[in-house]
Amino acid sequence: MSQIKRVRGFQDIYGENARKYRYVVDTARNIFEKYNFEEIILPFVEDVSLFVRSVGEETDIVQKEMYVFEDRGGRKVALRPEGTASAVRAYIEEKLYAKGGYQKLFYEGAMFRYERPQAGRYRQFHQIGAEIFGVDSPVADAELIKMVQDILDSLGIQTRLEINTLGDFESRKRYMEVLRQFLKGVEDSLCEDCRKRIERNPLRVLDCKVEGCRQATADAPVLMDFISEKSLERFERLKEYLTGLGVDFTVNPRLVRGLDYYTDTVFEFITDKIGAQGTVAAGGRYDTLVKQLGGPDTPALGFAAGIERLMLLVETMPEDQPLVSVIPVVSEFNIQALKAAQSLRKEGIKTELILKEGSLKSKMKVANKFGSRFVVFVSEKPELKDMESGEQELFENIQDLIEVVSGKLKGALG
Ligand code: HAM
Numbered sequence: 001m002s003q004i005k006r007v008r009g010f011q012d013i014y015g016e017n018a019r020k021y022r023y024v025v026d027t028a029r030n031i032f033e034k035y036n037f038e039e040i041i042l043p044f045v046e047d048v049s050l051f052v053r054s055v056g057e058e059t060d061i062v063q064k065e066m067y068v069f070e071d072r073g074g075r076k077v078a079l080r081p082e083g084t085a086s087a088v089r090a091y092i093e094e095k096l097y098a099k100g101g102y103q104k105l106f107y108e109g110a111m112f113r114y115e116r117p118q119a120g121r122y123r124q125f126h127q128i129g130a131e132i133f134g135v136d137s138p139v140a141d142a143e144l145i146k147m148v149q150d151i152l153d154s155l156g157i158q159t160r161l162e163i164n165t166l167g168d169f170e171s172r173k174r175y176m177e178v179l180r181q182f183l184k185g186v187e188d189s190l191c192e193d194c195r196k197r198i199e200r201n202p203l204r205v206l207d208c209k210v211e212g213c214r215q216a217t218a219d220a221p222v223l224m225d226f227i228s229e230k231s232l233e234r235f236e237r238l239k240e241y242l243t244g245l246g247v248d249f250t251v252n253p254r255l256v257r258g259l260d261y262y263t264d265t266v267f268e269f270i271t272d273k274i275g276a277q278g279t280v281a282a283g284g285r286y287d288t289l290v291k292q293l294g295g296p297d298t299p300a301l302g303f304a305a306g307i308e309r310l311m312l313l314v315e316t317m318p319e320d321q322p323l324v325s326v327i328p329v330v331s332e333f334n335i336q337a338l339k340a341a342q343s344l345r346k347e348g349i350k351t352e353l354i355l356k357e358g359s360l361k362s363k364m365k366v367a368n369k370f371g372s373r374f375v376v377f378v379s380e381k382p383e384l385k386d387m388e389s390g391e392q393e394l395f396e397n398i399q400d401l402i403e404v405v406s407g408k409l410k411g412a413l414g
Helices: 015-034 048-054 060-065 084-093 138-154 169-185 192-200 202-207 211-216 229-245 307-313 331-346 360-369 398-413
Strands: 045-047 067-070 076-079 103-112 124-133 160-165 263-270 279-285 300-306 323-328 350-353 374-378 383-386 392-394
Touching: 015 103, 015 124, 015 138, 015 307, 045 048, 045 084, 048 060, 048 076, 048 084, 084 103, 084 124, 084 300, 124 138, 124 307, 138 160, 138 229, 138 263, 138 279, 138 300, 160 229, 169 192, 169 202, 192 202, 229 263, 263 300, 279 307, 300 307, 323 331, 323 360, 331 350, 331 374, 331 398, 374 398, 383 398
Parallel strands: 323 350, 323 374
Antiparallel strands: 045 076, 067 076, 103 124, 124 300, 160 263, 263 279, 279 300, 374 383, 383 392
């Protein structure tokens, strides 16, 4: 019979990688909580039109990357390709705005995009992300960016930060008209996708990786020249705040992002260390999206980072808690061994009761495989073996042994 394999672009995350995954998420979660963000657990499946109306009809995500299907009730649904649209839907649907003040939410979990798989790019990948609803001030942009920087710093990941402003909706509309005229003039040199984009999504032409398109748009009008005084002023303030916070950045006037909902600030944290898929975290403002999806006029901003990409960059993790293994010397001591393992765990010690039956030698082999720091032999008198020094010590009873091993482990942890 042929073996069933995992589906292309999907991964099993186990062992060392699963620990790394958890380490990345826990580190981010700690920082989110320090910045007073609250968790929101969003559904994996949404109405397709949510993404069409937010991420944008002409984007790669909506055009070719979404997992779309009809459920058994005939609803057209999609596996979420990103988290922002769902967060906005929830903000409106759950009337989170009615709580007053402003809302700071974070999330973690799987996203799905039918992209060509390669290192750092998968069809099921995982993000940590955060969104702020109801704040207009660029102080929020600066704090959000600083928070992402804090997460990367805590994980020991070095990146460079690029920022740009797309201007407000009006300036962008004016610019898009001028850009459209320019692109019509060079239409013959553009790839087929970009020709289609001229009418519906001209900004994305600037982002196209095809060499011909890059050359044809080298002299295209620059968005920065069309941006309103107000937007420029807020961009200046953001730069001042970032500088004040000691966050290094460069302005990349070509940074437009692949999703349509952005206004004003956009940013990306990029690395050269993991090949072509170098953007580890990205985000920006989307001041018109909440209203566009039927909610009250609410400025908003956020970011998301790819957990797999962060994992590729994490080099060191805190050491695991040392393991104590318990071995009944013969099966007559199974009950005492079961109890000894419970007592050790009660003391907060990570404990493996060696579950295999067999010779003492074979049980020791298993204890070694698990990388045990100490082994407890349960017999008439319990015995403790230090697996590093090889020393063995006999005790009158298990309580005395637990006290000693507990002390040794605390000493080892400093
Ligand atoms: P995004 O740029 O599409 O933005 O994705 C954010 C991050 O998710 C990327 O920088 C990358 O690290 C990771 N990522 C994206 N696609 C893949 C993939 N196929 N495989 C592995 N990692 C991937 C968003 O998703 C926006 N929702 C960010 C945002 C939040 N903007 C405002 N709020």
